[in-house]
Amino acid sequence: MSDKTIQGDTASKAPRNTTGGWLSDLDRKRAAGPFLADHASPGTGMSTTAVHAGTHDDPRTGAVGTPIYQASTFVLGDNQYKSVEDGFVRDRFIYSRYGNPSQWAVQEKLAALEGAESAIVFSSGMAAITSTVLALMDKGAHVVASSDLYGGTFNLFNQEFPTLGMFATLVDPHDYEAIEAAIQPNTQLMYFEAITNPMLKVIDIPRLSEIAKRRNVRLVVDATFAPPVAMRTLDHGVDVVIHSASKYLNGHSDLIAGVAAGPRKLIDMIWPRLLNFGGSLDPHACFLLERGLKTLAVRMRAHEESAMALATYLEGQPKVQKVFYPFLESHPDHATAKRLLKNGTGNITFVIEGGDAAALRLVDALSIPKQATSLGGVESLISLPFNTSQATFTARQRADVGIDPGCVRLSVGIEDAADLIADFENALGTIYASKDLTHA
Numbered sequence: 001m002s003d004k005t006i007q008g009d010t011a012s013k014a015p016r017n018t019t020g021g022w023l024s025d026l027d028r029k030r031a032a033g034p035f036l037a038d039h040a041s042p043g044t045g046m047s048t049t050a051v052h053a054g055t056h057d058d059p060r061t062g063a064v065g066t067p068i069y070q071a072s073t074f075v076l077g078d079n080q081y082k083s084v085e086d087g088f089v090r091d092r093f094i095y096s097r098y099g100n101p102s103q104w105a106v107q108e109k110l111a112a113l114e115g116a117e118s119a120i121v122f123s124s125g126m127a128a129i130t131s132t133v134l135a136l137m138d139k140g141a142h143v144v145a146s147s148d149l150y151g152g153t154f155n156l157f158n159q160e161f162p163t164l165g166m167f168a169t170l171v172d173p174h175d176y177e178a179i180e181a182a183i184q185p186n187t188q189l190m191y192f193e194a195i196t197n198p199m200l201k202v203i204d205i206p207r208l209s210e211i212a213k214r215r216n217v218r219l220v221v222d223a224t225f226a227p228p229v230a231m232r233t234l235d236h237g238v239d240v241v242i243h244s245a246s247k248y249l250n251g252h253s254d255l256i257a258g259v260a261a262g263p264r265k266l267i268d269m270i271w272p273r274l275l276n277f278g279g280s281l282d283p284h285a286c287f288l289l290e291r292g293l294k295t296l297a298v299r300m301r302a303h304e305e306s307a308m309a310l311a312t313y314l315e316g317q318p319k320v321q322k323v324f325y326p327f328l329e330s331h332p333d334h335a336t337a338k339r340l341l342k343n344g345t346g347n348i349t350f351v352i353e354g355g356d357a358a359a360l361r362l363v364d365a366l367s368i369p370k371q372a373t374s375l376g377g378v379e380s381l382i383s384l385p386f387n388t389s390q391a392t393f394t395a396r397q398r399a400d401v402g403i404d405p406g407c408v409r410l411s412v413g414i415e416d417a418a419d420l421i422a423d424f425e426n427a428l429g430t431i432y433a434s435k436d437l438t439h440a
Helices: 046-052 078-086 101-114 125-135 151-164 176-182 205-214 264-277 283-293 296-315 334-340 355-365 395-400 417-432
Strands: 118-122 142-146 167-171 187-193 218-222 240-244 258-262 320-324 347-352 381-383 407-411
Touching: 046 101, 046 296, 101 118, 101 258, 101 283, 118 125, 118 264, 125 151, 125 218, 125 240, 125 258, 125 264, 142 151, 151 167, 167 176, 176 205, 187 205, 205 218, 240 264, 258 264, 296 320, 296 347, 296 417, 347 355, 355 407, 355 417
Parallel strands: 142 167, 142 187, 187 218, 218 240
Antiparallel strands: 118 258, 240 258, 320 347, 347 407, 381 407
16 A cells, blocks of 8 residues: 555545554554544533534434434445455444444544543453453563552452463552562553542552553553543553443443543554453443433532542541541642642542441441442442452452441432431441440
8 A cells, every 4th residue: 555545434524644654654643533523622621521522413414412323233245355354443443342323423422522542442440450451461571560459450360361371460559669679571551540548558550661661561440430530641651541331431230331541552452352252331331321421520529529628527437536637638649649639539439347247237227329339320329349340359359448337439420419428427326326336
């Protein structure tokens, strides 16, 4: 091929171009995308970007907002056949497992929010994690990862990796000397969470990035607890950022999805794993995620306002032994949070007197928070790590990461802070009025 341009899909209003030869020319260069709408946000603010970037107004009907392209397959022509032949099939519509206009639209919005060249969406956060990690590691390779991991990721590294001939070393995410010491000749990846679950440790991502670059290791960060309006993780030198989009990105507890974002080169490496593992996101779920993203910035402000008020209240309660919220001055990582996060999170973790028995009574006594796993929804959700997110951990493993008996994980929704505080005031009073907890 010569220096002819390879255009993006012909249905696109302003097709993406890949300049130079794709396979044999030294000047080949991947374009950002692929994107459906292919237009920049009309402003630079995060809320403006969340509303407008990637959204595809239907040119035929004039409908405002991206339609749901509920199609499994697309008409083939010379352009599509050539994409298979010349290696740019990701930039064409062929089959919805490979790519769908609904996917492209939400992927452009996500890429814009993260400041990434490219993004891909998955059918779950675990699909995003598994596809990304396995794309960036070879058989026999080693990953250095946080000892404070989401349970699904912990299981991937400890149960699945040995069967694949891969290895993981889990290290305290605050012990940067130990992290560097754990890097081996076959280490290909460092994998950490921006804010850990459930203890809400805020990790110094720029420091991890410096280690990764100096040791020639790629850094992948799960930023589910720190969506891009709070922190644009890629700006701190991360290679690929991952989210469980079921959480803050969507924000309505009605969707399971995941996303990986980063340079087009690396996302192109991850995309074939999405195809091989079958973790593509269906068009209607893409529509829901794009709709949820439009209110991300305003939702996060509401989450932070109510969470800060409730965390401050809980810190003053005699039966509450510990409160972990990054924007409280008492939080061990408060300075790091102020330096790296543009705004707070909606998550609070706290420990109450009486251990897990008291915690179980508390969640039953509350009226507003719903007992459920997950987080980041408009409604408050409450759960206990010992029997949900870290249920596969031993008691010793939970203790090692700071999960004490009586530990409660609360995802604060967008309800009024005064109502949440009143609910907790009543619930705490109720459970500690019980005789068997009075002297706990």
